[in-house]
Amino acid sequence: MDHHRAYDTTLLIPGLDKVESFVAWEDFLLVSLTNRDLIKFQITGNHQKSKFQVKQIELKTKFTKKPITQMEVIKPIKKLLVRQGTAVEIYDLKTIQLEKALCSKKAVLFTYNKKKSLCIGTKSELWIFKWENGSFNKKHEIGLPDIPKTIDWFKANKIVIGLKKQYLLISLPNKTPVRLFSTGKNGIPISAKISNDEILLGKDKISIFKDSNGKAPRAYGINWEEPPLKIRYFPPYVIGFFLNKLRVRTLYSQNFVQDIKIKNPKLCFTLVNADNHNFGYVSNKKGVWRIDEIPLLFQIDMLSFEKNFEEALRLCELIPNLDQTKKNSKSKDIKQHYAIYLFSKRNFGRAMDFFQQSNCDPRVVLSLYPFLVSDKFDTQLKIPYFEQTELNNDEKQEAIFSLIEYLTQQRSIIQNRTFEDQENLLKVIDNTIVKAYIQTNYQLVKHFLKLPNSCDLEECEKLLQENGFDDEVIFLYQSKGKHAKALKTISKKANETSNIDELFEYLKILDENDLDLIFKYAHDIYKYDSLKCFNIFLNDNELQKNVKVNKKKKKKIRNLPRDKVKNFLEKNIPDLLIPYLEYIIYEYKDNTPDFNNHLLMLYFQQYGKLKTQIQNETDKGNLKRFVETQNEIKMKMNQFIKLTNDYQAEKMLSIFPEDDLFEERAIFLNRVKQHELALDIYINKLNNIESAEKYCTENYQSDGDTKDIYIIFLHQLILQLNKKNNSSSSSGIIINKDENNFNENEDQLLKMQLIINLMKKYYLKIDPLKIIPIIPKEFPISNLFDYFNLIIKNILKIKRRTVIQKNLHKSDFLNLSFKNSKKGSKSLMIDENTLCQVCGKRIGNSIIGKYPNGVVAHLSCIENKNICPKTKMDFSKNLNKYY
Template sequence: MKAISALTQLLVLSNETLTVLDLETLALVRTLKFKSINSFHLNENPLNEDPFTVEICAGSKKKILYIHLSDEHVKIIKEVSTSLTPSTLVMDGAHICFAMGFEYCMLDIISGEIQQLFAVDNPQQPLIIHRVSKGEFLLSGPGGLGVFVLSQGFSDKPPINFSSQVSALAFHHPYIIAVCRQGICFYSIIDQQCKQTIAIDNVRSIVNGDGRIFASSLIDLFALLPISWEKQLEKLLADNRIEEALVLAANAHISSNDREQHKLMIKDLEEKVALLRFSSGRFLDAMELFETCNIDPRKVIDLDLEQMFPEEEMRNSSVVVFLDFLQRWRLKCLAPDQRMAVDLALLKYLARNDDEGVQLMDFIVDCQAESSETCDCLKTFQRFHCLATYYISKQKWEEAFCIWDRLMKSDIEDVHFLGYPHVAEQLTKCGDISLIWRFSGEIFKRDEEMGAKIFTSEKIPAVKPRAVIDYLRNYPKSLRIFLEFLIEKKIDEESVHTQLAMMYIDDIKLSDLNRNSPGHRMTINKLRSLLRTSQKLELVKLLEILDTPGFPHEHAIVCGRLGQHSTAINTFINYLKDFDAAEEYCACLDDPEAWNALLAACVTEANVHMFDRVADLLRRRPHQFDVPTALLCLPDSTKFNVIAPFVNFAVREALHEKRMKTIEKALHQMDNLTNKYELKILETESFSIQPSSYCCVCKKRFVVTDGFVRYPNGVLTHSKCATSRHVCPLTGHLFQFGFQYNS
C-alpha cells in the first residue's frame, strides 16, 4: 500500500487488484480495472507537472504499465512488454528498475528500451529494489552484496557487504537499513560499514516515514527514532574518532539556515584531522587536507616538532614538510597577522639552519614579521649582518651602520659579514653625508682607495670640497684620489691644483729609492701632465719647491709655463743632456720663441755634438722656427748643404706668402668694383608705384608728399617706417647696400 497525499487517498494492492481508499476514513473510492497486478510503485520524481496527477508504475503478466491517476480519471500512458512477469519494481523519473525471474533490469519509460543489469545466482535470495535518491537505486545482489545502480545503468559507489541475507531495505541518509537474521542493521553509505545492529526477531517489513523508521513483525510495530547527526558527532569526538566525525559531518543533510555554521564546523574538523594526520606521520595526507581546509597557519606553527617526533629521522621529515608548508602558505593571500606569523616561523628556521646565509639574506628583505620579533630572532642566532640588511630594507640606515661598524671593529662577530667593501657600498647608496662622516673612518683605516670612492661617487649629495679635503688630511692616498677627482670635474681652485702637485712631489720624494717601480713612474707622469695642462697652478710657488736637484725636468716645465724658455731649454740640454725631452717640451708649447731658444742652446761650442740633431730638427720642423732668427743663430761655419732643406722651405714659404697677399689684394679690388657697379644700377633703376600699393609696415597707402624707400627685393615702406637700411622689415633679409631712398 502507498499513501497519495496530494489526493488524500491510499493506494492498496490486494488479490492482484489496485484499490483506492480515502486516506482519512479508509472508505472505498474506486477499484482500478487492471488485472493480475503483482507489484506497483509511486513515482516520487514525476515527469508530469500537474500536482494533482500522480504517476504509477505497475507490474502485470509480462508487462509494465505506466499510469496517470487523478480524482477524475485513470489513464494508461504507456505499456511495455517484458519476457517475464516483473516481481518487483521501483520508479524514479523516467526510469523503472525492476526484477523478473533472477535478473534485474532498467527500463526507460520514454523510449521503451530495457537494459539488463545483472542476475542473481541464488534462487532462495529475494530480489529487493529500493530507491535511495534521485536517479539511484539499491539492489540486493549476489553474494550478500547491496549494489548501488544509477538510472543510466552503472554504479558510482562501492557495494555494501551485508552480513547475512537481507529480507527488506529502507534508507535514511546516510544509512542503509537492512532487515536480516540478526535483526535490523544500519550500514553507512560513506564507508559501507555496519554502524549499529538492533536485535528484533521476525521483522517482516521496514519503511521510512518522513524521517522515522517503522518496522513490523507478525504482532508488533516498532518506531525507530534516528539519533541526530549532531549527537552522533559528539559521540565520535568524545571517542577521539575525529576522521569518522569529519566524514559524517561532511555528508550530513543541513538546512539552509544552518549552512554557514556547518561550514565553520566542517573547517574546524578538517583542521583537527589534518593536525592529527601530521602528528601521526601521514605528512602527504596532512598537507592535502591543510590545502583543502585552508588551515590557519598559526595552528601548524604552534606544533612542537621535537616533542611530537622524538626520533631523529621522523623529526627531520617533519621539518621538511613544515618548511614546505610555510613556503606554500607564504604565497597565499593571508590576513596580516597570519602572514606575520608565517614569516616569523620561516625566519626562525632560516636563522637556525641556513649555514650559507644566502636564503636568509634573500628572505629578510621581504620579511613581514613584527619588527621587534625579527630583530630579537636575528640577535638570538647572531645573524648581525642580516640584521643590518633588515634595517636597510626598513630605511633605518643609522642602526644598520652601527652594527656594521661594530663588526668591522670586531666587537661582535658574524661569519656571513661581507666586510668593509660592502659597508662602503652601502654608505655610497645611503647618500647621507652625516652618516658618511661618522662611519667611514674604519674603512679609511683599512683601505684608503676604497674610502676615497665613497666621496668620488656621483650618488653623494653636493658637499663642499674643502670640507672633504680637511677630513681626508690624515689619509694622504685618499686625499690624492679625491683631488684628482676634483680636477677631473673641472674644479677651478688654485689651492686644489697646487695641493695635488705638491702631493705628487712628496710621493716622488718618498719613493725616490725605488725609481724603477711602476707607481713611481706613473706619479712622475701625472705630475708632468698636471704641470703642463693645469691653468690654476701657483707656478711661482711650485718653481721654488722644484728648484732642487731631484726635479730638473719638472722645474723646466714650470719655467716654460712662466715664459722662461731659455732657462727651461738650458735645463734640458745642458743639465739633463736630453734633446728629445727638450723637443717634446717645445712641441707641447708650440711657441716659436721656445724653438729658437732650443736652436740657440744646441749650436754653442759646448753642444757641438748636437749639431746633427739640430740639422735634423730644421729639416723635420721648419715651420716651427722664426726663419731670420734661426739663421742668425747658426754658426758661420755651417755648410749650406746641411741647412739647404730649411732654407728652401723658408724661401718657398716667403714666396707663397707674398703671392697669396697679392692675390688676396686683387680679389678685394674686384669685389669692390663689382659692388660699386651693382650699387650704381640700383640707384639709376626706375620703378612705379600703383595706386593700390601700401606700406608693408604701417599698412597705410602712399601719399605723393610722403617719402618712401625701396629695398633690393622690391619691398616698399614709408621712409619713417624703415628702421634699418640693411634689414628688410617684411622678410628679415640682410642686404649689403641697403634700401633706395626717394622723396
C-alpha cells in the first residue's frame, strides 16, 4: 500500500506500442518508432485534472536509415541530438533538418551537459566535443578498457562511466580513469545523476551515492527489493524501473512512497519542468504514459493527515521556489501538530522538542496541562482547547518534567522579545513552573523564586501558603520587591526562635532604596548580636575588592549612604558609632572631614568621661579598668591624629583643652603651621626635647616657611634656660668671661651643652646671623668655639667652591671665544666664475650656503642644511671634527 501519492499517471497516447525513443520539451513530444518513423506531438491541457489534448503536428516517415535509439534536446542552442544505429547527428530543433553528423559509426551512447560539452561513447573511446562558434568541435579522445554502458557528466570536467564490470571516474585534465567500485554480480551498470556533484550508481540491489571526488557523501544507499532495470531522479524522489511497476522512493530517507502500476515500462524516460511543475513520460506496450507530480504542498498535507509528520517535514524543506516565510509557516504548523500527536502518544520529551522548534505560543502547550493552569489565567489568556489526553500519575510526573524544561527555555526567549501580551504570558509561565516544581521537585521552588521572575504575587502567594511553603513565600516577596512584607514575616519568626540569621542575611541584600527598613529592623538584630547589627551597615565594595567577579554577571555593589547611617547610629545605637566611623575611615578610606571630625570628637568625649570616672572612682578594680580603657582610647586618638590629614585641625584646636592632651594639641598646631606653639608644648609642657628635635627634622624646608624652625627650637630652649636662672634673655656675647659670676648647676650645664650640641649638629640649617643675636651673654665664648669653627669652615668651603665655579665658567668662555675666532678666520672666495655645486649656475650675488667639506650652493638649492646635496654626507652628528 502506498504511503501517499506522489504522482498521478495518465495513458496519454494509447496504442503507440512500437516506441523506440522519445524526447520532450515545453509542450512538445517527439517520438521515434521502431519502423524509423518520427512523430511530433503537441500536448496541452490541465495537469491538475489529468485532462490533456494530444495533437499530432508532424510525421516524418522513414526518417532515418536506422531506428533512433537516443534523442536529446539542447535548448540553449536549439538543437536536437540523435543517435541512430552507431551514428550521432545534430538537427535543427525547429525544422528537424539534419545539420551535421558528429560520428558516423562506432557510437553506442552520448550525453550532454549545461556547459555545452558533449561526450560520445564509442566501443573503445570517449570523444569530448565543445560547442564553439556555432558547431561542436572535438577536444579530447580518451581510451576505454570496455564498451561504455552509462555516461554521466560531473560538473564541467569530470565524467562517470559505467562499464560491464566497473564504474570509472575520469577527470578531463589528466584523462586518467579512477576505479570507483564493481557493478555487481549481474554486470549491469545503472546510473542516475542527482546534481552536478552527486550521482547514484547501481550495484545489484543497492544504489550507492558518489560525489565528484569519488567519495560517498552520504552514510547510506538505497536498497531495492530486486535489482532495478533503470533508476531516474525525479526531484525530490528516486524512481526505480521494474518489470511490472515504477517504484518511488525518497532520496533523503530511502522510504517507500508509491508504486506506479505500469507494466513492462520501456527504458526510455524523459523529465520536463514547466511552470514549476515536474512531469515525465514513459512508454510500454499500451502506449505513452504521462507522470505528473502531485503538488508538494498537497503531498505534505496528505502526510500530515496520515500522521507521517517527519516525512512531511522533510518534504517541506525540499519545496522549490517557495517563499521562505510560507515555508517556515508550513513547517511550524506541521511541527506543532506533530508535537500534539507525540504528546498523545506519551512521548513528552520529543513533543516538547517539536513545540520548541515550532516556536508556537506557549499557551498551546499549556492547554495540554489543565491540571496546572488556573481558571483565572485560562480565561484571561484565551488558551486554545485541544482534546485532552488523560494521564495517570506517573505519566503526569513525566509530562511535567518535560514541560519544565520547555517553559524554562521559552521564558528566556520571551524575555528577550517585546510584544503586547508579554507580561501576562510570563506570569502564566512562571506560575506554572512554580506549580510544576511543587508537584515534582519542591526543593527547586526556593531556587526559582530567588531569581527574578514574573510570578503573579497574589496567585503564587496563595499557592505557596496552601502548600505550606512558608520560606518560599519570603523569597517571592523578595523577588517582587515586597521587602516590608518579607521582613515582617522573618522578624516574627526571629522573635519566636531567637534566631536572627535569616533576618540578618535579608537586611544585607537591601540597598539605599530600602534604608528605612534596614533602620527599622536593625534593633531586632542588635538585641541579640551587636556585631551582626554592625555588619548590616557595611557596604560591599571593600568586601568584594579581593573577590574575582564574573564580568558577564557583575553584581550591583551595595552602597549605603554613610551620612544617613552615621546619623541613625548616633541617635539610636550610639555604641556602634565609633566602630562604624573607624571602619569607613580605615577600611573604606573615607576622607570626608565631617566623619573624621566626628570620630575625633567621640574619642575626646569618651576620654573625658573616663577621666571623670577615674577621678570619682574609689574601687581599685574599676579604677584599673577605667585607666586601661582611657589609655586605649588615648592611644587610638593619638594614632588617628597622626595618621590622617582629613580632620579639621583648626576646629579641633577650639575644642580640645589647653591643659590636657598636649601631644595631640601639638599635632593640631603642626597641621595649622603654628610651629612655635607646637615646639613650646614639646619643650615646656611635655619636657620632651627629642620629640621637639624630631618635629623640627620632619618640618624643616630649606627654601620654605620652615627654614628657621631650628632657630625657633633653640630660642625656646634658651628661654627655658633663662627662666630657670630668673633672668631675661639678652643679646650679645661676653668675651671676658668670669666663671665665678655665672650661677651654674648641673642641670643648667646640661641644658647649655644641649643647646651648643644642637647648634653644631644643625649648623648647616641654622643662619648664624639669626642665631647669634639670641644667644645669652652668659654663654662662655669658649663653649661656642666649635660651632664658630664649623661655620667658618663652611663659609670658606662655599667661597672655594664659588671661586672654582667662576674659574670653570671663565675657562669655558675662553674656549668658546677661541672656537669662534677660529671659525671666523676661515675665508671663502666667491668670484664671477664660482658655480653652485647643485644646479651648476653662477653664484653671482645670491645668498649661499657652505658645508664643512667645502661644498658651496645657492641657499635655494639646499634642501637639508645638515646633509651635503652633492656628497650626501650627514654633518648633524659630529660637527666638531670639521672645525
